[in-house]
Amino acid sequence: MDSTIVTDQIVPLAGAGTDLRRTPVSREGHFGWLDVRALDEALLPAVVQAALHHRIDGLVADDPRVFDGLPPTIRRILLVDAPAVDDFPYEDADLVVVADRADARSPHIGHTPDRGVHVVVSDAASLQEACEVVREVPWTLLTFTDPTKIPLEIVIAAAENSGGRTVTTVTDVEDAEIVKLVLEHGSDGLLLAPRSADDVARLANIVEHQPEHMELSVLVVDKIEHIGMGDRACIDTCSLLEKDEGCLIGSFSTGMFLSCSETHPLPYMPTRPFRWNAGAVHSYVLGPENRTRYVSELQAGFPILAVRSDGSVREVRIGRVKIEKRPLLSITATAPNGKTVNVITQDDWHVRLLGPGGSVNNVTELSAGDELLGYVPSEARHVGLPITEFCDER
Incomplete structure (x- = not known):
């Protein structure tokens, strides 16, 4: 039998x-x-x-x-x-x-x-x-x-x-x-x-089990400035991204903003649901094992974290990084711990950041008091790794 x-x-x-x-x-x-x-x-x-x-x-x-x-x-x-x-x-x-x-x-x-x-x-x-x-x-x-x-x-x-x-x-x-x-x-x-x-x-x-969730914080916008030309990067991944999925990017190790993927309709071009119009080349981007890399260091094949507005996390691989000169916009906000955080993005309406509940915010329409989602680590960074030491970023 x-x-x-x-x-x-x-x-x-x-x-x-x-x-x-x-x-x-x-x-x-x-x-x-x-x-x-x-x-x-x-x-x-x-x-x-x-x-x-x-x-x-x-x-x-x-x-x-x-x-x-x-x-x-x-x-x-x-x-x-x-x-x-x-x-x-x-x-x-x-x-x-x-x-x-x-x-x-x-x-x-x-x-x-x-x-x-x-x-x-x-x-x-x-x-x-x-x-x-x-x-x-x-x-x-x-x-x-x-x-x-x-x-x-x-x-x-x-x-x-x-x-x-x-x-x-x-x-x-x-x-x-x-x-x-x-x-x-x-x-x-x-x-x-x-x-x-x-x-x-x-x-x-x-x-080793990788974290599948991270605690996101609400960042309150203080100031938006048009700062002229600079080099910014688009990060194209080997994965299709969700509408509330972004990468964590910022100028300081004290806090990073949740950028929005190009999954939402644009009036003059098709959506690109594999891409983040990430930010300026000096920016930190969060990857696996709580390690950051500069945008300028990223290459095809590198891992990066894709984070949704509810804090769920997955690892995706980079397919291409495209760096071009564009007008730049500086966005400064305050984290819940009182620290100042910053991100520099392309100065264009089609670039978006995610807010509480997965809200989509065009960067050129932001104003003081608006709320955005981000990640506020407790450590500073040295060569991309978290370290407990004094670090003043401005």
Whole structure:
């Protein structure tokens, strides 16, 4: 009798003895595993310490002795081809992963809390196998023999609402960055065979949960000045932006304004829903990891934060930065903490800033007392990084 999929639960094989039934688990966030099976013994202690320091989720080994002395803060994953008939210390592992889906129910594994299956996808038949397994067991470890990510997309789609977790083998840290984003939410976990302790830190940085919300503040306009010609930039992204989505930009580290994307109708040109008419080239723009860059430093491929008026955040990539000479407008406002903030934009009606509730404000129609949205960090900046020190910006 085959297993029968019922919504997001699995009815186990009749008489199989081991119940693999599960309830849905949260897919929020990603995690990293380290494959230490082929790691040089001299390097193993440094990698393990790095894994503990950077809060890596799990270590994958084929010898339970590797788990000796590990604290319960890290998951111990035992990867075996098939369950051993003789006594084997499976109880030293938190998760046992086998190569055959039938072995996931083997009584020889004992009472290990979790079980999974490793599927090597190399053709249509093994891809079908992966799509079935991912809906049957709590954990599916995936290894793809071809560089295309299309098979992974298919397996991720098959896993939707199944309650299981997918972990994908990656070739290096760069591959991990790509796998994390396949079909937007990517594989739940990434398995990397580290070459050094530095690889552990880089993997941890990739899977670390990035903030998806930030607190925006109301900035009250004090003064608007026409200041003549200068260089301003349009930032074109590789994403389509929402009508209340902007980038955070400003002249000072004490505060940045929420600029509006060109998603709203213009009388003489089509909308460009991938663009911000950002501001003067000296301006700070907020990117991931709370780091700023000058507009003049931005290049194709760089990450930048897109922020909506409700404070929700996502990372987008820059496709092009276009710098041109234009008349400029200086807008000065007061933040809730009393500090003065400034932004310099192109002096034209079609350039807009966002206000409370997602209101769209043409910069040439602003007046003292108007309210705009912005971000007011508590730290100053040094080479784009937040630092607690005295800093007077004017």
